[in-house]
């Protein structure tokens with residue numbers, strides 16, 4: 001059996017007719033940039049996020065950059081975030097001319113540990129970016145409390161967590177802004193790049209809307225420096241077909257996660273740690289990530305059996321050569337460094353079949369037992 005990390009063609013076969021019809025509509029209308037599909041998707045995703053505004057942008061990385069700039073963060077400001085994330089989180093902070101300040105993670109959730117945030121706050125701190133890693137929201141209550149006390153923005157990097165909730169609250173509902181990615185492999189993936197900023201702030205959203213069109217408002221008048229970063233109509237058309245399916249897809253991911261967890265805990269609990277959904281959270285399992293013993297051997301063994309696995313992320317951001325000047329040393333963020341050595345993600349997508357999961361589980365058992 002060959003089991004990929006995810007199978008986008010399987011999903012496409014279920015929505016093909018609708019997608020082709022929508023793409024034909026876009027091409028027939030010849031309205032390719034900031035047309036009706038983008039407007040509709042912005043409104044649908046803002047509604048889903050319980051925010052007043054949605055601003056479609058070029059990708060999830062630009063969404064973070066634009067949200068920071070729209071929040072007034074720039075030269076010399078410090079932004080607290082996690083080192084255990086995709087590069088884009090800290091890359092966007094740096095591109096906004098601000099400085100990323102890394103805080104260690106909670107080993108249970110892999111998300112930023114709120115109890116470590118206050119020690120990292122200085123006079124220059126302007127914002128916190130929690131990343132809702134693997135599809136589970138970070139512990140937002142203490143984060144929002146700290147932000148309020150120190151007058152900081154909170155921008156949620158929700159690239160992996162569209163549709164997740166925390167104590168009944170949506171992504172974007174509590175913070176200054178949240179950002180999504182529609183990269184094809186994300187839970188709501190377009191057929192190319194795409195992203196969105198959602199926000200309840202009229203001011204932040206208004207600025208974000210202007211920044212994505214070179215700061216032009218009214219047209220050809222530039223009061224702020226922006227760039228060209230927009231969600232395009234073709235991608236919005238694809239998303240408009242997918243959005244109604246998202247709740248079912250999330251539910252399916254959750255079912256597969258529960259199944260993996262039950263079976264693996266029964267069989268190999270001495271060798272692997274299964275992911276934990278914190279009480280009150282609705283985890284959307286963008287990734288199903290274990291901590292495992294003898295990771296590289298296990299990964300090679302599974303590969304030989306036709307099973308794809310991935311390591312998200314092998315090198316924490318504070319150890320990346322490009323951030324050398326920030327001055328971090330190995331040992332500065334022990335939980336992050338430990339997670340980077342132990343994490344292994346298994347195949348996870350809504351269309352995953354039970355036979356496929358059984359095969360993965362059987363092969364993991366075979367490796368350890």
Ligand SMILES: *Cc1c(COP(=O)(O)O)cnc(C)c1O
Nearest residue numbers: 059060061086088089159181183
């Ligand atoms: C994917 C991702 C991004 C970047 O999104 P792109 O659309 O690829 O630019 C940012 N942060 C996290 C945590 C991601 O997983």
